Amino acid sequence: MTTNTATPRRLLRREARATRRGPAIALAVVMTLVLVLLLVGVVAWILDDGFRRQAAAWFAPVAAVVQTPPALIAFGVVLLLLALLLVALVVLPGRRARRTRLDTRAALVIDDGVLADAIADGVARRIGVPRGQVSVTVARRAALIRVTPTSGVPVDAAAAEEAAAQVLDEVGFRLSPRVQVAREGVIA
Known part of the structure; x- marks a missing residue:
């Protein structure tokens, strides 16, 4: 550019x-x-x-x-x-539900739904939970991550928040992750 x-x-x-x-x-x-x-x-x-x-x-x-x-x-x-x-x-x-970023080589427009899916994929992979048990909602300045653990397998909320922060850092968008871990898990 x-x-x-x-x-x-x-x-x-x-x-x-x-x-x-x-x-x-x-x-x-x-x-x-x-x-x-x-x-x-x-x-x-x-x-x-x-x-x-x-x-x-x-x-x-x-x-x-x-x-x-x-x-x-x-x-x-x-x-x-x-x-x-x-x-x-x-x-x-x-x-619109979109995020923009201008880099030295390209201009990038990302839909909030795509960003939410990327965060959910990264968090699920890093904390060892199936992808279907992680849902993400992207707001203006925050990303709300809801994790439903597998029954009997605890999920560390701090590890999930750290994983979300790493994913957000990798994609380059400044959002503060907020993690909610459900009290009751699902049967796998």
């Missing part, structure tokens, strides 16, 4: 982030529908006297509630929270 790492870094970032196109389009469609309904309502209010009387009858209970300040404050807070949630959903970047 060249000494210029800006392009590979940008590509890795793009591969690790999820697009926010879906929520943005959904928000735009909902806002468009609301604005069109408001426009139709205003035009009908201006042009049709019967619609004006019927709308006044519909909104009479709402007008009574709106007269109380606590109801107005609660309604405003709910609308503000909804607006902040929608804006955050559209603007903030999403995260």
